[in-house]
Amino acid sequence: ADRDMAALKRSNEMDTLRLYVFIAAASLGLFLIMGKEATTDCAAAGNSLQLLKWFTFGLIMFHLVVTFSSLLMLTMLCLCLPCVLLILQYLQPNQGLDDVALEAIPERVFSDRDNHSDHASNPATCVICQVDFVNNDHLKHLRCNHEFHAECLDQWLTLKATCPLCRESVKGARNPEPVAENEPAEV
Structure with a gap:
């Protein structure tokens, strides 16, 4: 029971950390994109839109990587366990x-x-x-x-x-x- 509570607490702490990183990155990105003075130039507006698209894509990808990294690590551990045992045998x-x-x-x-x-x-x-x-x-x-x-x-x-x-x-x-x-x- 104590082990389950500790795992749940660690999971909640990681979720909180992910949320803080997401909010900080989103705030920084929006500040950088929207912080520029408004312009009537179409080329400048197009660049801001392009930058916003890439920033949004990067932010979503970062969030997915952080979220699914534990699943990826578990999969790699299961697939690599025979190799690790073989290496330990020789070490x-x-x-x-x-x-x-x-x-x-x-x-x-x-x-x-x-x-x-x-x-x-x-x-x-x-x-x-x-x-x-x-x-x-x-x-x-x-x-x-x-x-x-x-x-x-x-x-x-x-x-x-x-x-x-x-x-x-x-x-x-x-x-x-x-x-x-x-x-x-x-x-």
């Missing part, structure tokens, strides 16, 4: 697991017939990609008793060697054998 390579350690993590094939609560302490959903497990999904089982899609967990563990759910370290101690009745899947 901090020592924090994740190597390929040998990833292959040592026990793996099993998910089946709807299995009682999932016997295999893990979390629901039948991969918390990394937020997708429910379906038949024949390859799952990796960590020693903290959490399971994830094999591909999702491999990507996660190359960046950070902790369980995505409970943050227990995956480095160091040997992982237990798979607890599934199924044989570990061969990849």
